[in-house]
Amino acid sequence: MKELERDLGLPSVLAISIGAMIGSGIFILPALALEIAGPAVILAYALAGLLVVPAALSKSEMATAMPEAGGTYIYIERGMGPLLGTIAGVGTWFSLSFKGALALVGGVPYLLLLFDLPLKPVALGLAGVLILINVVGAKQTGRLQVAIVVVMLAALGWFAAGSAPSVQSANYVNFFADGLGGLLAATGLVFVSYAGVTKVASIAEEVEDPGRNIPLGILGSLAFTTVLYVAIVAVLVGVTDPGSVAGSLTPVAVAAESTLGQTGVVIVILAAILALISTANAGILSSSRYPFAMSRDNLVPPSFSTVSERFGTPVNSITLTGAVLLVLIAFVPILDIAKLASAFQILVFGLINLAVVAFREGSAEYEPEFTSPLYPWVQVFGAITGVLLLTQMGTVALVGAVVITIGSIGWYLFYVRPRVSREGAATDAVRRRVGRNVLTETRSTVDDTHREVLVALTKNLDENRERSLVALAADLVRPDDGRVVVVRFEEVPDQAPLTENMTVQSPSDISYETRIESLSTELDIDIEADEIVSHDTKHAIVNFAGNRGVDTIVAEHEPLRLRSRLFGDPIDWVVRHAPCDVLLVDNLGYERPAHVALSGDGGPYPPLSVNVAEAIAAANDGDISLWYPAERKDTAQYKRTIDDYQSELSEMLSVPVRAKSIRADGGRPSNSDVVVRRGTDERMRNILFDDRPVFPSPGCTTITVYPRESRRPRFAQRLLERLTF
Numbered sequence: 001m002k003e004l005e006r007d008l009g010l011p012s013v014l015a016i017s018i019g020a021m022i023g024s025g026i027f028i029l030p031a032l033a034l035e036i037a038g039p040a041v042i043l044a045y046a047l048a049g050l051l052v053v054p055a056a057l058s059k060s061e062m063a064t065a066m067p068e069a070g071g072t073y074i075y076i077e078r079g080m081g082p083l084l085g086t087i088a089g090v091g092t093w094f095s096l097s098f099k100g101a102l103a104l105v106g107g108v109p110y111l112l113l114l115f116d117l118p119l120k121p122v123a124l125g126l127a128g129v130l131i132l133i134n135v136v137g138a139k140q141t142g143r144l145q146v147a148i149v150v151v152m153l154a155a156l157g158w159f160a161a162g163s164a165p166s167v168q169s170a171n172y173v174n175f176f177a178d179g180l181g182g183l184l185a186a187t188g189l190v191f192v193s194y195a196g197v198t199k200v201a202s203i204a205e206e207v208e209d210p211g212r213n214i215p216l217g218i219l220g221s222l223a224f225t226t227v228l229y230v231a232i233v234a235v236l237v238g239v240t241d242p243g244s245v246a247g248s249l250t251p252v253a254v255a256a257e258s259t260l261g262q263t264g265v266v267i268v269i270l271a272a273i274l275a276l277i278s279t280a281n282a283g284i285l286s287s288s289r290y291p292f293a294m295s296r297d298n299l300v301p302p303s304f305s306t307v308s309e310r311f312g313t314p315v316n317s318i319t320l321t322g323a324v325l326l327v328l329i330a331f332v333p334i335l336d337i338a339k340l341a342s343a344f345q346i347l348v349f350g351l352i353n354l355a356v357v358a359f360r361e362g363s364a365e366y367e368p369e370f371t372s373p374l375y376p377w378v379q380v381f382g383a384i385t386g387v388l389l390l391t392q393m394g395t396v397a398l399v400g401a402v403v404i405t406i407g408s409i410g411w412y413l414f415y416v417r418p419r420v421s422r423e424g425a426a427t428d429a430v431r432r433r434v435g436r437n438v439l440t441e442t443r444s445t446v447d448d449t450h451r452e453v454l455v456a457l458t459k460n461l462d463e464n465r466e467r468s469l470v471a472l473a474a475d476l477v478r479p480d481d482g483r484v485v486v487v488r489f490e491e492v493p494d495q496a497p498l499t500e501n502m503t504v505q506s507p508s509d510i511s512y513e514t515r516i517e518s519l520s521t522e523l524d525i526d527i528e529a530d531e532i533v534s535h536d537t538k539h540a541i542v543n544f545a546g547n548r549g550v551d552t553i554v555a556e557h558e559p560l561r562l563r564s565r566l567f568g569d570p571i572d573w574v575v576r577h578a579p580c581d582v583l584l585v586d587n588l589g590y591e592r593p594a595h596v597a598l599s600g601d602g603g604p605y606p607p608l609s610v611n612v613a614e615a616i617a618a619a620n621d622g623d624i625s626l627w628y629p630a631e632r633k634d635t636a637q638y639k640r641t642i643d644d645y646q647s648e649l650s651e652m653l654s655v656p657v658r659a660k661s662i663r664a665d666g667g668r669p670s671n672s673d674v675v676v677r678r679g680t681d682e683r684m685r686n687i688l689f690d691d692r693p694v695f696p697s698p699g700c701t702t703i704t705v706y707p708r709e710s711r712r713p714r715f716a717q718r719l720l721e722r723l724t725f
Contacts, residue, residue: 013217025193028106049226054382079355098341100283107276167238211369593673
């Protein structure tokens with residue numbers, strides 16, 4: 001396998017990064033930003049440079065951890081997963097396309113100062129030429145890029161030095177006339193001026209000593225360019241009459257004419273044309289590689305990664321990018337192009353900051369030579385300020401960012417998701433965090449006691465099923481020498497008054513109490529029998545549990561059918577209103593269960609379910625099987641995380657534990673004696689999450705566990721579990 005020679009030193013890195021930034025940011029945007037913020041545009045450039053620092057630090061860190069050829073999309077896709085990778089790829093592609101269009105639409109007016117030509121046709125013609133150049137494979141060499149940077153810096157330096165003596169302090173009066181809103185809006189607009197600061201990361205594989213030169217190159221070029229921008233704009237504002245430059249298509253030429261005469265104008269024009277054509281060509285070159293890279297990752301159709309045998313270039317990707325560029329030039333006003341370019345760049349820089357957090361907190365191998373200081377506060381600051389800037393940039397920018405994001409999500413759901421099974425470091429980081437939180441809850445729940453359990457008998461049961469419920473309750477309270485209260489609830493019609501005659505015991509009642517007393521002796525547990533007559537059994541159960549202060553209710557109940565889920569079931573009311581935990585038993589017998597299965601859907605097992613399973617297994621000298629779906633096509637990251645979680649859970653419990661994959665379609669019959677599963681108390685959550693056992697027909701008693709209100713996971717927590725597990 002061929003490797004790229006690491007022959008780019010710090011000067012080359014600085015030249016590449018500075019050259020990628022200087023262009024539209026100084027030759028076009030100052031006039032547009034002046035209309036928004038007035039003289040405060042000077043501060044807007046400084047503030048924009050400051051707000052780029054978090055993304056610059058984050059990109060520097062990731063580039064030293066993964067010093068290989070690639071771009072922003074690669075880091076975000078690997079860190080945040082295919083979904084956010086799709087958003088970042090599309091967002092970056094649009095941002096670079098908009099930047100290329102901005103360079104051409106903004107650069108042509110400088111050319112028209114020398115030649116009397118129509119603006120848009122010339123811009124479209126230049127765009128067509130550049131697209132054709134990219135298709136046939138010609139590209140600028142490194143030496144040409146360095147030469148252009150030198151010419152630009154020389155011209156701008158001469159302009160600043162020659163114009164500085166002509167600065168009029170009166171031009172800075174009413175510096176903050178447009179207020180904080182105007183300053184932030186202008187900051188958002190000129191943000192794209194610094195978009196090229198992280199471009200050097202895409203050639204990280206060719207940088208010598210990347211751990212040192214990449215951060216120094218990125219941060220050094222950012223500092224230099226920020227100072228240069230602020231100085232040039234300060235001079236530009238100071239040497240022109242207030243408001244005369246605002247809205248001009250050639251602001252630097254206007255300023256040069258007032259201080260350096262026609263010679264200064266010609267030099268500025270040449271520098272501007274060189275810079276903006278170079279920026280436009282680089283924009284087409286780099287933006288067309290995003291569909292190419294995304295195609296190789298199966299995020300867009302494979303045709304975009306096809307390389308022409310004749311030209312050796314990705315013609316389809318370049319053609320699509322070129323078509324977008326031509327449409328932008330022909331139909332979108334320059335101010336909207338600038339806003340959209342900045343909006344998408346802000347969005348991508350925010351994702352860059354989040355990607356670093358994902359790599360740091362996830363389990364993926366990640367060993368950067370350079371680490372961002374003040375982690376994670378710098379990244380949080382960058383993400384939050386990015387959102388703040390977007391909200392201040394006006395409707396066009398905000399709607400553009402939202403439309404691209406929603407469109408990317410739609411594309412991911414309908415095209416990418418069925419084809420891609422990768423996941424990012426962020427998903428694993430969140431998954432591990434969720435798993436740790438559930439384990440912490442489980443530790444505290446495992447130590448909880450069942451001092452008193454109510455066995456609620458709501459229908460006539462045969463003696464074996466009755467005994468099974470009581471034996472289950474006895475196993476729950478046995479470790480704590482607790483008590484079992486067995487109550488037979490009898491419901492009479494509303495028309496029948498509750499009289500003393502109804503409290504007279506029948507032979508059946510006496511037989512029931514005798515059986516319960518004998519169970520107390522047999523099971524060696526304190527068991528109390530009672531009978532309650534009421535008009536409403538469900539209210540009677542909840543009232544008795546509340547007045548008695550029991551810890552758990554055990555009742556027999558068949559699994560909820562679809563009709564019960566949609567239209568309700570009396571036991572649902574008990575689950576929602578009980579002041580304690582509720583265990584609903586699909587009763588197929590309970591005789592010293594030695595093998596207890598804990599049914600799961602691939603995510604963490606609910607703490608109370610773990611508690612119940614351990615109590616049953618410990619009382620019967622048994623073991624626990626951790627069931628999980630066998631059909632899932634999981635990533636290696638997911639499997640490692642689940643293995644770690646199950647290992648920690650096993651160490652926490654006092655009984656033998658083993659993991660077992662179970663087929664959801666049935667497969668072999670279960671050899672478990674009891675299955676413990678999660679229950680949810682809200683019908684719509686049942687429909688949404690479909691919390692059935694992984695193994696739908698276990699052929700043994702199933703216990704569905706419903707925790708009390710204080711223990712129930714919130715909707716957001718369950719949704720997070722579903723998304724990450």
